[in-house]
Structure formats: structure tokens, C-alpha cells
Amino acid sequence: MHLFNQVKYLIQKEILLEWRSKYAINGVLLYVVSTVFVCFLSFITIDNKITWNALFWIIMLFASINGVSKSFLQESKGRQLYSYVLASPGAIILAKTIYNVLLMLVLTTIALAVYTLVFSYIPADFLMFYVAVLLGSLSFSTIFTMISAIASKAGNGGMLMAILSFPVIIPVLIVLIRLAKNAIDGLDRSVSLDEIGILLLINVMTVCASLLLFPYLWRD
Amino acid sequence: MTGFMYKSWWKILGSVLVIYTTIAGLLLGVPRLAILNETIRNLYFHVPMWFGMITLFSISVFYSIKYLSSGNEKDDLRAIESVNVGVIFSLLGLVTGSIWAKFTWGQFWSFDVKQNFTAVAILLYFAYLVLRNAIDEQQKRAKISAIYNIFAFPMMVVLIMVLPRLSDSLHPGNGGNPGFNTYDLDSRMRAVLYPAFIGWSIIGYWIYTIRFRIRSLENKQNS
Numbered sequence: 344m345h346l347f348n349q350v351k352y353l354i355q356k357e358i359l360l361e362w363r364s365k366y367a368i369n370g371v372l373l374y375v376v377s378t379v380f381v382c383f384l385s386f387i388t389i390d391n392k393i394t395w396n397a398l399f400w401i402i403m404l405f406a407s408i409n410g411v412s413k414s415f416l417q418e419s420k421g422r423q424l425y426s427y428v429l430a431s432p433g434a435i436i437l438a439k440t441i442y443n444v445l446l447m448l449v450l451t452t453i454a455l456a457v458y459t460l461v462f463s464y465i466p467a468d469f470l471m472f473y474v475a476v477l478l479g480s481l482s483f484s485t486i487f488t489m490i491s492a493i494a495s496k497a498g499n500g501g502m503l504m505a506i507l508s509f510p511v512i513i514p515v516l517i518v519l520i521r522l523a524k525n526a527i528d529g530l531d532r533s534v535s536l537d538e539i540g541i542l543l544l545i546n547v548m549t550v551c552a553s554l555l556l557f558p559y560l561w562r563d
Numbered sequence: 564m565t566g567f568m569y570k571s572w573w574k575i576l577g578s579v580l581v582i583y584t585t586i587a588g589l590l591l592g593v594p595r596l597a598i599l600n601e602t603i604r605n606l607y608f609h610v611p612m613w614f615g616m617i618t619l620f621s622i623s624v625f626y627s628i629k630y631l632s633s634g635n636e637k638d639d640l641r642a643i644e645s646v647n648v649g650v651i652f653s654l655l656g657l658v659t660g661s662i663w664a665k666f667t668w669g670q671f672w673s674f675d676v677k678q679n680f681t682a683v684a685i686l687l688y689f690a691y692l693v694l695r696n697a698i699d700e701q702q703k704r705a706k707i708s709a710i711y712n713i714f715a716f717p718m719m720v721v722l723i724m725v726l727p728r729l730s731d732s733l734h735p736g737n738g739g740n741p742g743f744n745t746y747d748l749d750s751r752m753r754a755v756l757y758p759a760f761i762g763w764s765i766i767g768y769w770i771y772t773i774r775f776r777i778r779s780l781e782n783k784q785n786s
Contacts, residue, residue: 489714497698497707507694510687511715514680514722521730537729541721548717556710559631 346437349430353438358445367446371410375454378402383461392464392527399458400520403451403479404512410450411443411487412504415495427561436557440488440550447480467529475523478542482515485546489553492560518542574769580762584611587755594749598667599735605663607755611763612656613723618764619649619771620688624716627709637779639705642712643695644774646688648767653685668733677727677734684722687715 361367382398389395415423426435455476459465466472487508494504522538568575588607596603623645630638660678661671672678694711698704727734 493694493707493711493714496703497694503694503697506690507711510683510690511718513683514718514726517726518729541725541729545721552714552717556631556713559706560710 346431346434349434350438350441353426353430353434354442354445357438357442361446367410367413368450371406371450372453374409375402375406375450376457378405379454379457379461386462389462389464393524395462395464396520396523396527399455400479400516400523402458403454403476404483404516406450406454407447407480407483407487408504408508410446411484412491412494412501414439414443414488415491416501416504418495423561432558432561433554435561436488436492436553439492440485440553443484443488444481447484448477451476451480466523466527468526468532471526471532471535472523474539475519475526478522478539478546479519482519482542482546482549483512485549485553486511486515489549489557492553492557496560515542515545518545573765577762577765577769580758581766584755584759584762588759591755592751594752602663602666603752605659606752607759609656609659609663610756611759612652612659614760615763615767616649616652616656619645619652619767620716620719622768622771623649624713627712630705630709631713634702636701636705636782639709640778640782641771641775642709644778645771646691646712648771648774650685650688650692652763652767653681653688657681657685664733673733675733676730680722680726684719687719687722691715 379402382402386394386398389398430438455473490508490511491504494507497503518538518541522535522542525535525538584607588604593601593603623642626638626642626645629635630642657678660681664673664675664678665671668675691708691711695704695708698707
């Protein structure tokens with residue numbers, strides 16, 4: 344109960360801070376919209392469904408790296424110290440992860456809407472594609488939150504973030520693209536259960552690892 | 564003499580096994596299979612590399628966990644040195660695989676899932692080594708890299724054990740190609756392959772202990 348309350352307050356704090364500046368959400372939104380627009384200008388129409396799919400996930404990947412890596416990299420040392428005094432490390436990483444999941448869910452939904460609108464193409468099994476997008480934002484947030492915590496402790500932020508996160512995210516991305524491809528082809532939903540299972544398993548694994556490892560990480 | 568045997572029996576065992584599997588692997592009879600032909604012997608040299616790699620990376624994770632609870636500098640040294648040797652084993656696995664692929668699939672790198680995922684898995688450990696170089700302070704480096712190592716290990720297991728099984732691959736054992744189970748049925752091959760697993764793992768462990776000792780001596784000299 345104690346942990347639950349701490350997590351609740353920390354999430355409220357994050358949302359409040361974000362609401363005041365609207366920095367992450369506006370920044371990433373602008374990034375997504377402008378990237379989609381640039382893609383539209385250079386492709387005009389995408390006849391190939393595989394290209395459509397790959398392009399979408401590449402945009403998603405960089406949008407989420409930009410959005411999520413802020414959570415630890417841009418926090419001042421003083422504020423970090425302050426929250427570490429007030430709350431347990433488990434609560435902090437949990438709150439950050441949940442907040443990032445919420446943020447990414449909103450952003451990816453908007454991005455998907457813009458993307459389908461601009462290229463005026465809707466996957467055959469849209470519901471399944473949306474499930475893939477939701478699972479994608481979930482996995483991106485859980486993994487990038489922990490990696491950004493590691494990268495922020497190591498010092499030189501952005502560069503290290505990319506090096507550390509890419510090998511970890513590639514397997515997830517491959518499963519996601521395959522799941523999305525199934526949805527685009529309109530395959531029977533039972534075909535995709537394997538991929539959904541693996542993604543959920545990876546997420547559970549990542550959250551458990553983050554919860555176990557973060558208490559060692561935050562102490563300087 | 565008994566003291567020597569007591570201390571180094573496993574080194575002798577490892578050397579004997581590797582020498583035996585090298586000679587027997589090249590000379591002993593193998594089943595005749597289409598396309599594979601004599602290249603099937605590569606099994607004795609390719610698969611044990613992955614076995615050695617997994618052994619060394621597991622040792623590394625074990626010492627990373629131990630470092631987080633003990634904070635002992637030696638555990639960190641053990642973790643990094645086993646990764647160093649493990650990376651060499653993984654590169655050797657990739658090279659032996661590529662050479663074999665040249666003769667059976669026609670090219671060194673055919674962007675097969677197994678090849679791609681192992682390349683990504685090796686990238687994971689290169690990232691670990693880059694992370695270590697990025698941090699100057701010894702204790703901080705040890706702690707953060709231990710955390711990344713533990714975080715990355717399950718991903719490596721997913722990459723090389725789970726994901727390749729999901730999709731079709733040219734690699735033996737995947738997508739209906741003759742694999743382990745079919746040619747493993749031959750007991751002549753089993754008599755070479757299993758000792759090779761053990762032998763190469765022991766040799767990998769041996770190299771790692773030597774590297775660890777060199778590094779500890781260097782550290783002692785520097786401080």
C-alpha cells in the first residue's frame with residue numbers, strides 16, 4: 344500500500360510537470376508529424392505495404408527514444424536526489440515506467456492517426472495492428488526507461504543511449520514488425536498469438552529486471 | 564605430482580578433449596547427407612563455440628550479480644574478462660558458420676535469421692564494452708556495467724534461442740532442414756560432439772582464468 348501511494352504521487356508529479364511545460368509531448372508530436380510529412384513529400388503514395396509498415400516502426404522507434412530518454416537524462420541532479428530521499432527506488436522506477444507507458448500510448452495513437460490519414464491506407468485487420476502499436480509503445484517505454492536510467496548515470500547521455508538501447512530493442516522491433524505485418528495481411532488472429540505472448544513475456548522480464556536492478560543503480 | 568594433478572586435472576581434461584575432438588572430428592566417419600557432405604564435420608567446431616560463449620557469458624552474469632551484492636573489485640574483473648573471452652568465442656562461432664555457409668548456402672552472409680540475430684547479440688556485448696570505456700571512475704563503471712550486463716543477458720537468450728525458432732531459416736535444425744536430431748542420431752557423431760562441447764567450454768574457462776590473473780596482477784602493480 345505504501346509503495347502504491349508513492350507510485351501514485353510520483354506519477355501525478357510527472358504528469359503535472361509535463362502539463363506545465365508540455366515539452367515532451369509537444370516536442371515528440373512535432374517530431375512525428377514533421378517526419379510523417381517529410382515521408383509523404385518524398386514518397387507521395389506508398390503502394391508497398393511492407394514499406395508502409397517499416398516506415399511506421401522506424402518513426403515510432405525514434406519518437407519513443409526521444410520521448411522516453413527525457414525521463415532520466417533531463418532531470419536535474421538536485422531534483423533526482425530530492426525524490427530519492429522521499430520515495431523508495433522501486434517506486435521511482437515503477438512510476439517513471441508507468442508514466443512513460445501512458446505518454447507513449449497517447450503519442451503513438453496520435454502518430455498512428457496522422458500516419459494513416461496522410462497515407463490514406465488502413466491495415467486489413469486494424470484492431471490487430473492497433474494491438475501491435477499498443478504493445479510496441481509498452482515495450483519501448485519499459486525498455487527505454489531502464490536504459491535511459493543507466494545512460495544518465497554513465498554521464499554522456501544521448502550517444503550512449505543509442506548504443507545501449509539499439510541491440511536491446513532490435514529483437515522487440517522484429518517481433519513487432521512481424522505482428523504488424525500479420526495484421527496488414529489480415530491473417531487469422533490465432534497466427535499472431537505467439538508474437539503477442541513473446542512481447543508480453545519480454546515486458547514482464549524487463550519490468551522485473553528494472554525493479555530488481557534499479558535500487559543498485561540510483562545510489563551514487 | 565599429486566598436487567599438480569589435483570589442481571590442474573580439468574585443464575588436462577579440456578586439452579585432451581579438444582585434441583581428441585579435433586583429430587576424431589576430421590578423421591572419423593560421418594553420415595553421408597546431400598548438400599552437407601563432408602562439411603557436416605564443421606558441426607564439431609562451430610557449435611562448441613556457441614556452447615563456450617554461453618558458458619562464459621553465464622559466468623559473467625553470475626559475477627555481475629555477485630558484484631552488486633559484494634562490491635568486490637575482483638568480481639567485476641571476473642565479469643569483464645569472461646565477456647572478453649566470450650566475445651572471441653562468439654566471433655569464432657560466426658566465422659566458422661560463415662565459412663560453412665559459403666560451401667553449403669553459396670555465400671558467407673546470406674542474411675539468414677540466425678546469422679542476423681547472433682550479430683545483434685554480439686552487438687549487445689560490444690555495447691557493454693563501449694559502456695565500460697565511457698565511464699572513468701572504477702567503482703561507478705563496475706556497478707553500471709554490471710547492471711547493464713544483467714539487463715542484457717535475458718535479451719541475448721531471447722535473441723539466439725527463442726527468436727530464430729519462430730521463423731524459417733536455412734540453418735540446420737530450422738524450417739524443416741536436417742538438423743541436430745536427424746544427424747545426431749548417428750552415434751559416431753555424438754561421440755565427438757558432446758566431448759567437444761565440454762572440451763571447448765573448459766578451454767574457454769581456462770583462458771578466462773589466465774586473463775583474470777593477468778589483470779589482477781596488473782591492477783596490483785598499478786596501485
